[in-house]
Amino acid sequence: xxxxxxxxxxxxxxxxxxxxxxxxxLLFLMLYRVLLRAYFLRWAxxxxxxxxxxxxxxxxxxxxxxxxxxxxYFAGEYVFAALLWLGFATFPERDLxxxxxxxxxxxxxxxxxxxxxxxxxxxxxxxxxxxxxxxxALIPAWIAxxxxxxxxxxxxxxxxxxxxxxxxxxxxxxxxxPIFWGDWARGVVHDxxxxxxxxxxxxxxxxxxxxxxxxxxxxMKGELERANEILQGERDNMSMLANRDAxxxxxxxxxxxxxxxxxxDRSGLVAMVDINDLKPINDNFGxxxxxxxxxxxxxxxxxxMRSQDYFFRYGGDEFVIVSFEMQEVDAEQRLQDxxxxxxxxxxxxxxxxxxxxxxxxxxxxxxxxxxxxxxxxDSLMYQQKLTFHQTPx
Numbered sequence: 284x285x286x287x288x289x290x291x292x293x294x295x296x297x298x299x300x301x302x303x304x305x306x307x308x309l310l311f312l313m314l315y316r317v318l319l320r321a322y323f324l325r326w327a328x329x330x331x332x333x334x335x336x337x338x339x340x341x342x343x344x345x346x347x348x349x350x351x352x353x354x355x356y357f358a359g360e361y362v363f364a365a366l367l368w369l370g371f372a373t374f375p376e377r378d379l380x381x382x383x384x385x386x387x388x389x390x391x392x393x394x395x396x397x398x399x400x401x402x403x404x405x406x407x408x409x410x411x412x413x414x415x416x417x418x419x420a421l422i423p424a425w426i427a428x429x430x431x432x433x434x435x436x437x438x439x440x441x442x443x444x445x446x447x448x449x450x451x452x453x454x455x456x457x458x459x460x461p462i463f464w465g466d467w468a469r470g471v472v473h474d475x476x477x478x479x480x481x482x483x484x485x486x487x488x489x490x491x492x493x494x495x496x497x498x499x500x501x502x503m504k505g506e507l508e509r510a511n512e513i514l515q516g517e518r519d520n521m522s523m524l525a526n527r528d529a530x531x532x533x534x535x536x537x538x539x540x541x542x543x544x545x546x547x548d549r550s551g552l553v554a555m556v557d558i559n560d561l562k563p564i565n566d567n568f569g570x571x572x573x574x575x576x577x578x579x580x581x582x583x584x585x586x587x588m589r590s591q592d593y594f595f596r597y598g599g600d601e602f603v604i605v606s607f608e609m610q611e612v613d614a615e616q617r618l619q620d621x622x623x624x625x626x627x628x629x630x631x632x633x634x635x636x637x638x639x640x641x642x643x644x645x646x647x648x649x650x651x652x653x654x655x656x657x658x659x660x661d662s663l664m665y666q667q668k669l670t671f672h673q674t675p676x
Contacts, residue, residue, distance in 0.1 A: 297344075300481040300488075301337040307492045308334050314496075318503070325370035326495055332362035333488075351400065357413050358396035364420035365392070370495075371427035375502045414455040421452050437501045444494030451487040454480070528596040530574060531581035539595045539603060546650040551607040552614050553647060555660035556584065558600035559639045559671055568635060575633045580625065580640060587621050603657065611644055618642045641668040 311327035314320075336359025339352040365388050395416065402409050425448050433441050526538035558580050565573035577600060584602060588594055593605040606614060618640075625638045643663025647656035 297337065297341055297481045300485040301334065301341060303485045303489060304330055304334045304337060307488065310492070310496075314499075320375075320499065320503075322370045322374045323499065325366050325373060329363045329366035329370060330492070332359045332366060335359045336363065353406075353409070354396045354400040357399050358392050360413070360417050361392040361396065361420050362389075364417065364424055367421070368424035368427055371424055371431060374431060374498075375506075418452055418455045421448065421455075425449065425452065431498070433498065433501055434505060440494060440497045440501055444491060444498060447487050447490035447494055451484065451491060454483050454487060531578055531596050533581055533585075533594050533596040533602065535596055536598060538593075539597070539605075542593060542605060543650060543653050546647075546653055548649045549607060550646070550648045551605060552609055552611060552644060553653065553656045553660050554604040554606070554614055554618060554642055554644045555597070555657065555664040556580075556602040556604065556618070556640050556642045557664050557668060559641055559668065560636075561600040564636060572633065572635070576636075576638055579628065579634055580638055583624050583628070584621055587617055587624070601661075603660075611646065614644050618644070639671070641665075641671055643667060 308327060308330040311323055311330055315323035315327050336356045339355035339359065342349045343352040343356065365385070369385075399409050399413055399416075402412065425445070428441070428445055428448060431441055526535045526541065527533070528535045558576065561573055561576060564576055580600075581594075581596070581602065584604070585594060588604065589606070591607065595603040595605070597603045604614075622640060625640065628634070628638065630636065641664050643660040643666070645656040645660040645663065647653045
């Protein structure tokens, strides 16, 4: 292959690569403007730095008096590597001080780029040193990419990005090595590689950019799914919390049915609680005193509950407590504490007697066993109620 043909193809390849990188840069800039993700900004800045580097190299080769622009070429590619790494390091929205890292990276990049541009000899020698340094500069980005966490179903996306970046690194390793300078490679092999090196770079860069876009899409899909789960949970909570008992402010029986539909495979404890001797209170003092007794018991139970527990008025003087991640012995202890608190309440005109409760506790393992647990706890509660010694009022 003649030298003029190789030079023409090399220049043509650089122009094609520059246009391709320009398209990638505009795409990431538009995505950042629309989606406002920090990693899109880092990646857009990275591709912009690479675009400036390629454009500077083209001018330096085209106009002899602009050879000083080589420093922008070298620096631009190092900045590309640094920003690519920062994009991975801050993905998806990790707290990383970008400015603090750039403060010490940029002076090093500037000094090394200036030294390369002042290095004597032909551009091939300077490029070999630059390719070696650029390869080392891309390794942190590759390591950060390997550490990205994506859902199990999308590991192929991460693998594609890792492969494309690795191929880009290997392409520069070949450019820095003397492998194509030996006698065996002179002629077609040597000329073909350097004639189409820019095209090879563009192929790997496009694959890398495509992989980054898919990684971002997968991340945003996960964000939307998590947001939908939160909204669904909030909607369910609002739906359940809307079902309140007018007297006590507790959740009512409709809310208990709503909770059952959301249990699925969750396990926990259900406690059925009944107020002892409420009928004599109603008969002797009136229903308004009975209602006050119900409210006093409800307030006392609430005071001993955790924030993650659910408290329902099941009907009349019966209540249901649903707890998760609690041992049965702890639930028993808590109900005994409620009993002692009720016994210590002062006797007033509104509640002119000592209040007490009976209860039953039963475990459930999922949605299907929940109703059976409620009925079993109800039976245990009535057994305890039968053994209760009724205090004369």
